[in-house]
Amino acid sequence: MFDVIVNGQGPAGISASLYTVRGNCSTLVVAKDFGSLYKADKIDNYYGFPETISGKELLENGIKQAKRLGVEFAQDEIVGISYDDAFNVIGKQNTYRARSVILAVGQPGRKLALKGIKEFEGKGISYCVTCDGFFYRNKKVGVLGYTDYAVHEASELLTYTEDITLFTNGKKLEVDEQSEKMLSQFKVTDKPIASVSGSEFVEKIEFTDGTAEEVDGIFVAYGSASAVEFALKLGVLTENNAIVTEKDGSTGIPGLFACGDCTGVFKQISVAVGQGAMAGKAALDYVKKLKK
Ligand SMILES: Cc1cc2nc3c(=O)[nH]c(=O)nc-3n(C[C@H](O)[C@H](O)[C@H](O)COP(=O)(O)OP(=O)(O)OC[C@H]3O[C@@H](n4cnc5c(N)ncnc54)[C@H](O)[C@@H]3O)c2cc1C
Numbered sequence: 001m002f003d004v005i006v007n008g009q010g011p012a013g014i015s016a017s018l019y020t021v022r023g024n025c026s027t028l029v030v031a032k033d034f035g036s037l038y039k040a041d042k043i044d045n046y047y048g049f050p051e052t053i054s055g056k057e058l059l060e061n062g063i064k065q066a067k068r069l070g071v072e073f074a075q076d077e078i079v080g081i082s083y084d085d086a087f088n089v090i091g092k093q094n095t096y097r098a099r100s101v102i103l104a105v106g107q108p109g110r111k112l113a114l115k116g117i118k119e120f121e122g123k124g125i126s127y128c129v130t131c132d133g134f135f136y137r138n139k140k141v142g143v144l145g146y147t148d149y150a151v152h153e154a155s156e157l158l159t160y161t162e163d164i165t166l167f168t169n170g171k172k173l174e175v176d177e178q179s180e181k182m183l184s185q186f187k188v189t190d191k192p193i194a195s196v197s198g199s200e201f202v203e204k205i206e207f208t209d210g211t212a213e214e215v216d217g218i219f220v221a222y223g224s225a226s227a228v229e230f231a232l233k234l235g236v237l238t239e240n241n242a243i244v245t246e247k248d249g250s251t252g253i254p255g256l257f258a259c260g261d262c263t264g265v266f267k268q269i270s271v272a273v274g275q276g277a278m279a280g281k282a283a284l285d286y287v288k289k290l291k292k
Contacts, residue, residue, distance in 0.1 A: 002028045003287045004280075005089050005098035007078055007230075010035035011269045012260025013104030014062040015276025016283070017071045020102075023284040028096060029066065030089060032077040032224070034059055035106045036261070037269065046269045058269070078105075079152040081230050082130060087255065092148050092176060099290055100255040100283045104276060107261040108226035108241050112144065114169075116196030117220065124202025124217045128233045129156040132219075136160050139216035142205060143186075144193075146171040150221040151179035154186050157219065165213070167205060169193045169222075189213065227262035240264055249279030255290075257283050 003025035006013045013029055021027045040055030067073065076091030081101065089096040117125055126132040138161050143154040146168040154164050164185070166173075170192035175183070191207040196218065198204065206212045221229075228238050236251045237244040242264025249257040259275035261267050 001086060002026045002072075002096065002098040004028075004100045004102060004283050005030060005087065005096055006102045006104055007031070007081075007089065008035065008104035008106060008260070008262075009063060009073070010037055010059070010104060010106055010260060010272060011062065012106075012262075012272035012276040012279075013102065014059075014066050015273040016102045016104060016257075016259055016280035017066050017276075018069060019277055019280025020284050020287075021066070021069045021071045023281075023288070025284055025287050026072075027070075028072045028074060028098070030074045030076050030078060030091060030096060032075070043269065077148065077224060078230070079149045079225050080130070080156075081234060083234065083253075090152070092152075092178070099287050100257070102249070102276075102279050102283050103227050103230060103243065103251075103256070103258040103262055104260045104272075104279070105227045105230070105262050107267065108228045109223055112169075112220060112222045114193055114196060116198075116202075120196060120198060120202045120218075123200065124198060124215075125196065126217065126219050127221075127229055129153045129219055130233050131235075132217075133157050133160045136217050139163065140214065141165075142167050142213075142215045142218045143221055144169065144218055145221035145223070147174050147221075147223060148176055148179045149223070149225045151175055151182055153219050153221040155182055158185060165189055165215070167191075167193060167218075227258065231258075245279075247278065248282040249275060250282055255283075255286055257286075 004020040006029045009031035037055040042052045076093045080090040087101045140163045165187040168190045194208045204212045243258040257279040259279035260272035
């Protein structure tokens with residue numbers, strides 16, 4: 001078990017890891033790729049570079065620095081986080097355990113803009129199988145998605161029902177070998193969706209070809225799991241598609257912190273680095289107290 005797991009290796013996550021590892025906390029950074037900074041060609045507004053530096057170089061330098069100090073790294077896409085007596089960070093490849101978790105997963109992607117989704121949130125539209133799967137025992141349930149994240153959510157639903165359909169909304173499935181093997185347990189529909197409809201609760205999915213399919217509920221797991229999905233799973237407050245935190249990055253869930261773009265702040269490297277430092281320090285204090 002690690003003292004701290006940092007989700008994300010952008011400037012917020014790496015900055016946080018520097019504080020936890022230097023405070024003698026074993027630290028693992030789990031990330032699926034390099035995040036938004038990798039795309040930045042020239043950085044001119046970050047402190048300390050008389051000449052311009054590329055986002056790629058800045059990121060690589062940060063990661064080298066963290067590795068030199070003893071931070072461990074795992075390349076994995078996180079699809080869920082749960083808590084028992086410690087945090088379980090569930091990746092596509094592995095599950096990682098830690099006393100404390102820092103979410104530094106960058107800006108959430110735009111929400112799926114399908115007619116009816118917003119209207120039926122909490123009335124048949126859910127973003128969290130762990131939270132709401134129980135309400136759909138032996139019912140007909142849809143999972144909206146096309147990636148490993150969607151397959152992970154669908155497999156978690158198997159505890160409650162066998163009638164599960166993966167609705168890819170016209171997308172080709174983008175799943176690894178492990179998810180591919182699980183697909184035989186679900187139905188898959190790849191027709192593009194026009195809307196979700198019902199009266200008081202969700203009742204059906206209507207396709208652009210004029211056909212429809214009845215469902216009792218829909219779990220949205222579209223694309224890759226974002227900070228907001230993790231927050232919703234753990235019961236953390238979100239506002240305007242961002243995680244709500246205190247100044248030190250704490251989220252209201254003991255041991256869970258967030259920093260950087262996923263908290264909805266001014267989206268700049270300097271802010272992400274500063275917030276990462278605050279969250280790293282707060283996680284360090286939390287773990288030290290826990291171990292006493
Ligand atoms: C093209 C471009 C140019 C920019 N130029 C500038 C600039 O000149 N100056 C400036 O100050 N800012 C600039 N920015 C903004 C800056 O890049 C961001 O504010 C900063 O990178 C935010 O850091 P972060 O650590 O919060 O998130 P990110 O850098 O986005 O890092 C997020 C991390 O989370 C990981 N992650 C996300 N989801 C998952 C998951 N499900 N599982 C595992 N890992 C996951 C990603 O792989 C990544 O490692 C630019 C951004 C872009 C896109």
